[in-house]
Amino acid sequence: MIRNMSIKNKLLLVFIILTTMVLATAFIIMISINIKNSKDNIASVMDVVGSIIADRCAASLAFSDVESANGNLRTLSSYNSVVYACIRTRDNQVFSEYNLNVDQVFRCEGFSADENNRFRNQYFDSFKPIMLEGEAIGSLQIKVSLDAYNEEVVGAINVSVIVFAVLMLISIYIMIRITNLITNPIASLKDLANEVTEKEDYSLRMKEKADDEVGVLITTFNNMLEQIEIRDRDLLKEKENAERAALSSKRYAKETELINADLESEITERVRIEEELHQLNETLEEKVYERTRELKEMNEKIGDISRSAGMAEVANGVLHNVGNVLNSVNVSASMLRELARKTKAHNLSRVVKMLKENKSNIGEYISSDSKGKQIPDFLSLLDGQLDEERRTMFKELDELSNSIDHIKNVVSMQQSYAGSYGVREQIHLPDLVEDAIKINMEGMARRGIRLIKKYEDVPLVYLDKHKVLQIIINIISNAKHALTDSDNAEKILQLFVVQRNKELVVEVKDTGIGISEEDLAHLFEYGFKKRRGGHGYGLHHSGIVANELGGKITVESEGLGKGAIFRLILPVTNE
């Protein structure tokens, strides 16, 4: 019950209980002290009175003067509460008596040589010995009625009760005032809290201020409401944002579905392209093999013709040049096969599978699931990779196509070279050099060969493009091999195209194994070879062709391990 009382009533109850206890205790103590003091007072007074009377009665008793003794006892009549007094002799005879009220009969106690006081029933008896020269010659008894004393006590109690009641009323009044001071702010705070709860209005504030703990509570409560108001606003904003996000998630999910559909078809397309590429690769290999076989046959024929017509070098040269290009073709084909094998397109199947599994809640899957959330980033990455693969494949295909074209041209060129002059056309030497580089590009980076090119602005020349190309291819190929075989840490291949007067020079400088002085003299001889796997007629053939073009090939080397410089010098012709 107390628990459910208001703080105000609890405080009042505490105050009232405490005040009652304190006041009651104080009054009880006071009344007790009062009663004791009154009794002590009676005893004290009677003690003195008794002593005086006893003293005065000594002579009366000694000289048996009853009248004198009676006169002494009669002086006790001035004390209204003394109702009886008597003197007994040493022989226990009643010598003198005094009785306030003759209707009341009292008994004179026996002689006693000792002082004695006692409260008995409604009376107080004081006993005093009557002494003469240290000898008790009689005893005096004084009996005091306690009626007056009781009345006094009752009166004191009544007054105390009235005072107690008045003090309680005053205390209660003061307590109520003080309690109100304490609890009113708390009650106001409670009302405000209720209002805030009911109306959900967090803009309300408590206006009362105080400097005590309640004041701190009010300030804190106001701050709390402010915080709640701010957070409530933020929550609303977040809710709106979340709703908007949910909407866009739905849209996103839809778009994702569409993207997925596109992805699926693209994946299917890529898979198809891969298969085509794969087939193309195989077809290409077959074609290359077939072409190679044809070339071989042709070469044999050319070889026959060369041998018979002294053009064996040409056939060998063709083989060598075509062989170089075929290497590139093989490499490109291998790369394409490798790309096809390592393509990341198969990862798409896993993604498609995951999306299909979560088709029904694709939006939530992508936005909430730990794996689903990674799909967009993964697809983006995959897209990049597949794009890169496609670019690489197309690049390889381009090179492959160029190589095949070159093979065709080489073969055509050689065919025409075997029976007739080559087609002369205006050529830009730097372009040819670039073509030759492309053909020889395979493996350069892998071998750590750094390529440095520098082309001057040279005029167009009127030459057999393919012959020139052959020579440049051969020289670059040799330089590449020299660098590959070299132990030098720096493998640099430098290509320059410069004009010197009426000549154009294509310079190929390498930091490869170099050429000894002894070998320099035999370099252009037919069959001379230093490289394992070489045929010994590349340079020989190139030299011949260079001569036919009206130019020449020169070579310089400072010795083994010191690289070499090959120069193709061609005349500047405008016809």
Added chain:
Amino acid sequence: MLMAWGELSIAENSENNQLKAAYIINFARFSSWPESALESTTNLYMCVLMDTELGSYLELMANRKIKGRDVVIVNVEAGVALEKCHLVYFGKGDDEKTQRALNNIAGISLITMSDISGFVYMGGMVEMLKQGRKYRFIVDLKKSEAVMIRYRSELLEVSEVIR
């Protein structure tokens, strides 16, 4: 009959002397002497002049100290020096001897007491007046104060005081 009457008189006399002795002893208890009268001795001398019977009763009752002093009852004959006495009781007898004795001890700090009628007018200090079965004292306060004899007020309350 005369014998019986005589025996009755003896008994009465005896009782009377007992009472007288008691009164005298008690009177002494309510009296005080100057230091000069007490310093030369540790006793309190009560002298009885011309009444040996009373003296013997006094001896019987003088078993308690008075003023912390042993009470010594001295029966004296007339003409004997009474300066050492603190209280002199004059028995009924020769008035001339009584007067002469009173004259001799005038100025001495002692109590003179007697049941002689008019004793206080003879120069005595305390006269015992019999009233029924008790005695009453007639005290000449002036004479007492002249020799520095003091009495307690209670005694004076039960006495007739002459100033």
